[in-house]
Amino acid sequence: MTEEDETAFDEFLAARSTALLRTAILVCGATRHDAEDLVQNALEKVYRHWPRIRNDNPEAYARKVVVNAAISAARRRKIINEITFARPPETEAGSPDLDLRDTLINELRRLPARMRAVLVLRYWEDMSEAATATVLGCSAGTVKSQAARGLARIRDNMTEPEGAMR
Amino acid sequence: MKTEDALAEAMSAHVADVHASPFLGGAVRRRRRAHILRFRTAGAALVTATVALGVPVYLNLIPGTNTAAPAQAVHETKVVVPNVEGLTPWQADNALKAVGLVAQPDGNATVATQNPRAGTQVDPGTVIQLTVNPMLPQELGDLGDGRKFGGIEIGYLPEGLKWREWSGKDRFGKDSYTTSFDDGVDSGAYSIQVIVRRGEAVKTIQHRRDAVAGKDWTKVKVHGQEGYLANFGEDGEPHKVGVYSEPGGGTHTIGWNENDNLAIEVMMGPYRVEKLSKDEISAELKRIADEIKVITN
Numbered sequence: 001m002t003e004e005d006e007t008a009f010d011e012f013l014a015a016r017s018t019a020l021l022r023t024a025i026l027v028c029g030a031t032r033h034d035a036e037d038l039v040q041n042a043l044e045k046v047y048r049h050w051p052r053i054r055n056d057n058p059e060a061y062a063r064k065v066v067v068n069a070a071i072s073a074a075r076r077r078k079i080i081n082e083i084t085f086a087r088p089p090e091t092e093a094g095s096p097d098l099d100l101r102d103t104l105i106n107e108l109r110r111l112p113a114r115m116r117a118v119l120v121l122r123y124w125e126d127m128s129e130a131a132t133a134t135v136l137g138c139s140a141g142t143v144k145s146q147a148a149r150g151l152a153r154i155r156d157n158m159t160e161p162e163g164a165m166r
Numbered sequence: 167m168k169t170e171d172a173l174a175e176a177m178s179a180h181v182a183d184v185h186a187s188p189f190l191g192g193a194v195r196r197r198r199r200a201h202i203l204r205f206r207t208a209g210a211a212l213v214t215a216t217v218a219l220g221v222p223v224y225l226n227l228i229p230g231t232n233t234a235a236p237a238q239a240v241h242e243t244k245v246v247v248p249n250v251e252g253l254t255p256w257q258a259d260n261a262l263k264a265v266g267l268v269a270q271p272d273g274n275a276t277v278a279t280q281n282p283r284a285g286t287q288v289d290p291g292t293v294i295q296l297t298v299n300p301m302l303p304q305e306l307g308d309l310g311d312g313r314k315f316g317g318i319e320i321g322y323l324p325e326g327l328k329w330r331e332w333s334g335k336d337r338f339g340k341d342s343y344t345t346s347f348d349d350g351v352d353s354g355a356y357s358i359q360v361i362v363r364r365g366e367a368v369k370t371i372q373h374r375r376d377a378v379a380g381k382d383w384t385k386v387k388v389h390g391q392e393g394y395l396a397n398f399g400e401d402g403e404p405h406k407v408g409v410y411s412e413p414g415g416g417t418h419t420i421g422w423n424e425n426d427n428l429a430i431e432v433m434m435g436p437y438r439v440e441k442l443s444k445d446e447i448s449a450e451l452k453r454i455a456d457e458i459k460v461i462t463n
Contacts, residue, residue, distance in 0.1 A: 009191070010191050013186070013190055013191050013194070017186035017190050018184065018185050018186040020186070021184055021185075021186045022181035022184050025180075025181050025184060026177055026180070026181060032184055036186075036187070036190075039186075039190075040190065040193050040194055040197055041197065043190070043194045044194050044197040044198050046194075047194050047195065047198050048198060048436075048440075100172065100176070101175070101176035101179050101180065102176075104172060104173050104176035105176050105177070105180050108173065108176075108177070119170075119173065120177065122170075123170045123171075123173055123174040123177070124173075124174055124177040124178065126174075151169045151170055151173070154169055154173065155169050158169075
């Protein structure tokens with residue numbers, strides 16, 4: 001690892017680590033502390049291969065490692081059992097949107113890890129079906145059906161506000 | 167509002183206050199070091215400590231007691247490296263934490279030397295290398311070149327590999343034996359480790375058999391016996407041989423049962439894996455396995 005590699009890695013972290021951490025929190029449903037641990041572990045793998053991948057879309061590689069690690073973590077239920085979906089402190093309490101958001105996040109949590117990852121990548125990261133499929137190592141058709149089923153489950157389980165969802 | 171839009175908004179709000187720590191880079195690099203310093207990596211090891219915070223304090227350590235004098239400011243942007251030589255890594259870690267430095271402890275070793283020396287004023291971000299003298303298990307005594315142990319003899323090892331001067335007994339089940347070899351280049355990392363399981367310990371290999379069941383691509387013949395060759399992840403799942411079978415990293419392993427009472431595994435360390443092509447990894451593990459001679463059945 002050259003000095004230039006090290007500097008480039010630091011720049012990569014500065015640009016992408018917050019997004020990766022947020023993705024990890026959403027996909028594995030962990031507390032921030034656990035998600036940080038997961039992201040550090042994933043980034044260690046990115047760092048290990050950095051000289052090779054730095055000029056070859058390291059962001060895609062990092063996202064892939066983080067998302068797959070988050071899915072594994074959620075599946076192992078080591079992290080998901082410790083979930084505390086606390087409201088962000090600066091969010092105004094009592095806002096009607098807040099209840100809706102909380103309910104949505106709770107419904108998201110109840111989905112299987114891989115289905116949750118599809119929804120996070122498609123609708124939060126705003127990735128295409130093809131790009132999501134690449135991250136998850138499945139077909140675009142699977143992404144499409146998982147996204148549709150995930151949204152349907154959330155819709156079905158939402159009890160309020162009546163008629164707010166289409 | 168459509169469900170996907172509401173969900174996107176909820177997700178954004180949920181993580182809006184989340185920001186990565188500015189010390190993430192240091193933490194990742196420490197993990198990289200720590201990754202090398204696992205049990206199988208026992209040997210003279212390098213532990214890296216990085217300045218995580220620019221805490222302007224001076225710390226006076228009494229070796230072995232892990233107590234510190236009250237902090238005094240000496241410089242606004244420097245930290246003074248405490249003396250951690252002779253302490254255990256855990257004590258060193260605590261001492262380093264007290265001044266905003268972090269070390270990754272490993273095992274029951276003691277710190278032999280540190281660089282820079284104690285008392286040096288350093289810029290935040292300076293890497294401090296601690297050379298650790300581990301109290302390595304020597305449970306099989308002096309093995310000479312390390313090739314003969316546990317009733318087997320290793321006939322072939324890649325050029326340049328030397329015995330790491332440690333050995334373990336009963337660490338992988340009762341009646342198991344292990345030792346490792348390195349190339350002396352990647353300090354702290356083993357290159358090849360061999361585990362011999364006999365009698366009761368053979369049972370501890372069953373999880374491997376279960377993990378490779380039905381996965382024909384892991385199959386390999388050693389000494390006429392059916393074995394497995396794969397990159398086993400931390401969860402025990404086999405992956406294809408190769409450096410980048412992420413996620414999970416993993417340990418490249420060839421294993422086989424000589425008979426009902428003897429199971430042997432040969433593992434390749436991560437640094438060595440990175441230096442070889444997929445074919446070379448497989449060929450090297452296979453050759454080491456093929457040329458292991460069983461002295462005691």
